[in-house]
Amino acid sequence: MLVSEAALEDVHEDVHKTQPWNNPDAVPYIRFENVTKKFGDFYAVDDVSLDVYRHELFALLGGSGCGKTTLLRMLAGFEEPTSGKIYIDGVDMAGVPAYERPTNMMFQSYALFPHMSVEQNVAFGLVQDGVSRSEIKQQVAEMLGLVQMTKFAKRKPHQLSGGQRQRVALARSLIKRPKVLLLDEPLGALDKKLREQTQFELVNIQEKVGTTFVMVTHDQEEAMTMASRIAVMNEGVINQTGTPFELYEYPNSRYTANFLGQVNLIEGVLVDDDEKYAVIKSDEAGCDIYIDHAVQGHQGMTFWVALRPERLRITKEEPKETKYNCLSGKVEEIGYLGGISTYHVRLASGKRIKVTEPNSTRQIEPRYTWEDTVWVSWEAGAASVLSK
Amino acid sequence: MSNKRSTFLLSALVFGFAFLYVPILLVIIYSFNEGKLVTVWAGFSTKWYVSLFSNDGMIDAAWNSLRIGVMSATLALALGTPAGLVMSRFGRFKGRTLFSGMIAAPLVMPEVITGLSLLLLFVTLEQMIGWPAGRGLSTITIAHTTFCAAYVAVVVQSRLSGMDISVEEAAMDLGAKPAKIFFVITLPMILPALVAGWLLSFTLSLDDLVIASFVAGPGSTTLPMKVFSSVRLGVSPEINALATLIILAVSVMIVIASAMILRSERMRSRASAGADA
Amino acid sequence: MSSEKPTLKQRFDRWMIKHGRVLVIGIPYLWLFLFFLVPFLIVLKISFSMAEYAQPPYTSLFSWIEEGVTITLNFGNYLFLLSDSLYATAYLNSIRIAAISTVITLLIGYPMAYGIARAQGSMRSVLLMLVILPFWTSFLIRVYAWIGILDREGLINAFLLWTGIISEPLIMRQTEFAVYVGIVYTYLPFMILPLYSTLEKMDISLVEAALDLGCKPWQAFAKVTLPLSMPGILAGSLLVFIPAVGEFVIPELLGGPNTLMIGRTLWNEFFANRDWPIASAVAIAMLIFLVVPIMWFQHIQTKQEEGQQ
Structure with a gap:
């Protein structure tokens, strides 16, 4: 948390606007208060408290069964919490059915109505609200323009490609101008290339319409690319909440460190600590590890x-x-990926360390080969110390 | 090796379909036989069709059966559709196990038991509350509705189970209330299943002999009851003619229905191909 | 949205939603309860009542209802079922005939279902339609068709006599053999359809994996295909076995006077002897035997539904 603490010292209005979570006076737009959801004896969501601010693109990140989808569905009103409260824009959502909530959802399967055209699908929400026909027509046209689907207005869902269906689903869920847009694995059904392209489009659209987005994803890359903040979930509990930068650079646990990107975890015992540094002795590593900041612990x-x-x-x-x-240690595995190479180095203790190195210059032959004895080293500031 | 296997499968299919269709074909062929005996081909004739249509008892019975069929299929649809919806969409509720039992059991319950028990119910009800006064078309209709509703429920339930529930959730999310969701989203999507359920009920009702025999009263003879009493005495060319007409009607109906299903399947496969592109 | 009290319309809507659910469950529930479950209870009650032989069934039942409260349970009907070997024979016959027919239906139906499931696209739809088609045509007429074939003066005998293989007509109709033919013939689609739907869902690469790992084709079938199609085998077998036990039309039209089956016995007790209490006792006895297979069938149905969801 060093960087964010440093940032707080330099408090500025802009920061409060772009990072409301760092502003103690900011009022959260969505608030989960000790929310628990049980299915039988199984705790899908276990005592979760979470604040999301206006205009955020917030991601719930976690593996399958971690409770992220349940959390989203409670926000949408498809599930009622077993205990705890959910507020949207200050209003308690308890007992408010899904069709009266100021949220709209984009489903993982898109859930387009198969018997309705693109136009009818997008108009559906407005029709339910009894909006006048001319108004509907205008808004649908506007929305189809936004997602670049004007050409396909008369088509049925089965005549569309996956990417086009995704756009229709987005348009349909945005047309009621919900206070919160919920996205359940919004890009999960797309292939890799289309997914990368769509990530940025989705962010652009979010910036244009200014709606608060809450999205669920299992793809850490997707979450980091798109989200303003991420909550990492595991077994019904939020492990850590923060910006992608904070989560990657300052994970609070081995779970978060492992889930976002790749990491080597070396176990050791604190042997020396001070206000400015700490030393951890590790049998696994076979050397002492010097940390350039204090750690909390004895x-x-x-x-x-x-x-x-x-x-x-x-x-x-x-x-x-x-x-x-x-x-x-000795080089045990080599993965040559072109731009970078990865090496697995086996230490004397049997521990394997993964190293990636950019291939910034062209070599006549690979720099290392199997069973080469090598040294692995790092700057004192590169390591984070985790206690759980 | 795989050749041996496919030869075996092919002969199984050929034998099986021959077993299924040769008797039906023979019935059709002999309906055009001039003579009365099955063994002797006495020349082509349509006289049995003529005599069938001049058999007033048969025509009356057919008319009864059609009326019962249409009424009980429609009622069964009205009862079976919510039952199927409840089974696949309503989650847990008190008495669900009993409910699912009452839907599954009529599918396999021997007809003699269903027939007897319904008759005893009608008699008891008549003794106690004076309804139904006597037995006839209405009691047969109630009986048929009951077991047909179970079939409709199963058909609807299996269609709904195969359907993405998030489509209905999406409608709710966009502001539609439950009743509206059912009529605007669910109903159009399960329409093929409803058509199939209605037709199934209609044919089941048209086909039932045993239950109808128990709960029928004087003057409410149905077509199967009529056929049964004449068939008991042996082969009758008039029945051959009737069978041919029924088979013809069913075949036309089935061919149309499968053509529709094939079309929608082709559309679906094209849709998934489009999604991959 | 404000946190104020809901408007009258909202309250009405919510009331409708709450009670709409009860309504949707309640109507079919009530109907099935009244016209499916309650009748069995009445059958049960009447099976314990005394028959008044000389009187028409109406009054005999009426007098029973009048005395309803005071009557002690009368096991006479059940004792009668036990004492007369006719009923025991009918029971055992029904179970035996139903079981043997089920096995034959499975042996014919399995390869057919397998062949259809492995057929190519449109061919598969056509074959499936051909299986379903007879199912939609009249059951009675399909049984009837066999009369003309199996009769003493029927087609098989005519053909065999013409070829000279036999000199005397074979007795085929009015035998147990004819009953087997009739049951297998009419219930075959009920076996094929559930088998087809499990076999069709099965991933063919599972069999390929077994072959790849060194199984011979018959081993791959025995170790992979057969166990995986078990739900279909069970569902199909129960769909054939349970109704076959109570079958009336087939033994009546194709079986001989000696082919006793329980459905036929019940029919005769009711229509010929007009002995309603005995008929009820027969029905209850049949039901007791069938409860286990019926519950098993329901269990399989539920499991498959859950598997789909």
């Missing part, structure tokens, strides 16, 4: 040092300074 406590593979240096020669942060 000596003798077990910690995990998280090291991102791209922050590690791999060398054939022994570095000059080897007292701290320097591991030695």
Whole structure:
């Protein structure tokens, strides 16, 4: 949290506007208060409290069965919480049925009405509200323009490609100008290339309409590309909430560190600590690890040092300074991916360390080969220390 | 090896379909036989059709059966559709197990038991509340409605189970209330199942002999009852003619229905191909 | 949306939603309860009552109702069923005939269902339609068709006599053999359809995987296809077995006077002897035997539905 704390010292109006979660006076737009949902004896969501602010693109990230979809469905009104409260724009949503909530949802399967044309699908929400026909016509045309589907207005869903259906679903869920748009795996049904392209389109549309988006995804890349903030969920509990930057650079747990990107976790014991530094002794690593900031905990406590593979240096020669942060081992696996190479280095303890290195210059032959003895080292500031 | 297997499967299919169709074909062929005996071909004739249509008892019975069929199929649809909806969309509720039992059991219950029990119910009701006064078309209709409703419920339920529930949730999310969702979204989507359910009920009702025999009263003889009493005495060319007409009507209906299903299937497969593109 | 009290219309709508649910469940529930479940209770009650032989069934029932409260349970009807070997024979016959017919239907139906499931696209639809088509034509007429074939003066005998293979007509109709033919013939579609739907859903690459891992084709069938199609086998078998036990029309039209089956016995007790209490006792006895298979069938149905969802 160092960077965000530093940022807070330099408080500025703009920051409060673009990062309302850092403004203690900001009023959350969506609020989960100790929400629990049980299915039988199973806790799908377990005592979750969460604030989402206006105009955010908020992502709930987690593996399947972590409770993220249940949380979203409680927001939409398809499930009632077993206990706890949900507020949207200050209004308690308890007992408000889905058709009266100021939310709209884009379904994972898109759930387009198969017997209605694109136009009729998009108009459906307005028809329910009894909006006049001319008004509907104008708004549908506007919305189809926004998602670039004007040409396909008369088609039936089965005559559309996956990407086109996704746009129709988006238009249909946006047309009622909901206070909150809920997206359940919005890009899950698209192939990889289309998905990457659509990520940015979706963000652009969100910026244009200014609606608060809450989305559910299992794809960490998607969440990091699109979201203003992410809540990482596991087994019905929110593990950590933060911006993509915070989550990646300052994970609070091994789960978050593992879930976002790749990480080496080295177990060790705190042997020396100070206001400015800490030293962790690790049998696994076979060396002491020097951390350039204080850690919270007492000596003798077990910690995990998280090291991102791209922050590690791999060398054939022994570095000059080897007292701290320097591991030695043998190259066990090599993955040549063109732009980067990944190496798995087996340490004397049997622990494997993953290192990625950019291939920034052209080589005549690969730099390392199997069973080469190499050294792996890193800057003191590259590591995060996790206690759970 | 796989050749051996496909030869086996092919002969199984050929034998099976021959088994299914040869008797029916023979009935059709002999309906045009001039003579009365099955074994002797006495020349082509349509005289049995003529005599069938001049058999007033037969025509009356057919008319009874058609009326019962239409009424009970329609009632069965009205009862079976909500029953299927309840089974697939309403989740848990008190007495659900009994409900699902009452839907599954009529499908396999021996007809003699259903028939007897319904008759005893009607008699008891008549003793207690004076309704139904006597038995006739209405009691047969009630009986048929009951077991046909179970069939409709199963057909509707299996169609709904195969349907993406989020389509209905999307309608609710966009502001439609439950009753409206059913009529605007669910009903159009299960329409083929409803048509199939109605036709199934209609044919089941038209076909039933045993239950109708129990709950029928004087003057409410149905076509199967009429056919049964004449068939008991042996082969009758008039029945051959009747059978041919029924088979013809059913075949036309089935061919039209399958053509419709084929068309919608082709559209669906084209749709999924479009999604991949 | 404000947090004020809901308007009158909203309250009305909510009331409708709450009670609409009860209504949608209630109407079919009530109907099935009244016209399917209650009748069995009445049958049960009447099976414990005494028959008044000389009187028409109406009054005998009426007198029973009048005394309803005071009458103690009369097991006479059931004791009579036990004492007369006719009923025991009819029961055992029905179960035996139904079981054997079920096995024959399975043996004919399985390869057919398998063949249809493995057929190519439009061919498959045509074959499936051909299976369903006889199911839609009149059951009575399909049984009737066999009279002309199996009769003493029927087509098979005529053909065999003409070829000279036999010199005396074979007795085929009015035998148990004819009953088997009739049951297998009329119930075959009920076996094929559930079998087809499980076999069609099965991923063919599972069999390929088994072959790839060294199974011979028959082993792959026995170890992969057969176990996976078990739900279809069970559903199909129960769909044939349960109604076949109570079958009336087929033994009546194709079986001989000696082919006793329980459905026929019930029919005769009711229509010929007009002994309603005995008929009811027969029905209850049949039902007791069928309760387990029926519940099993329902269990399979529910499991398949859940599997789909």
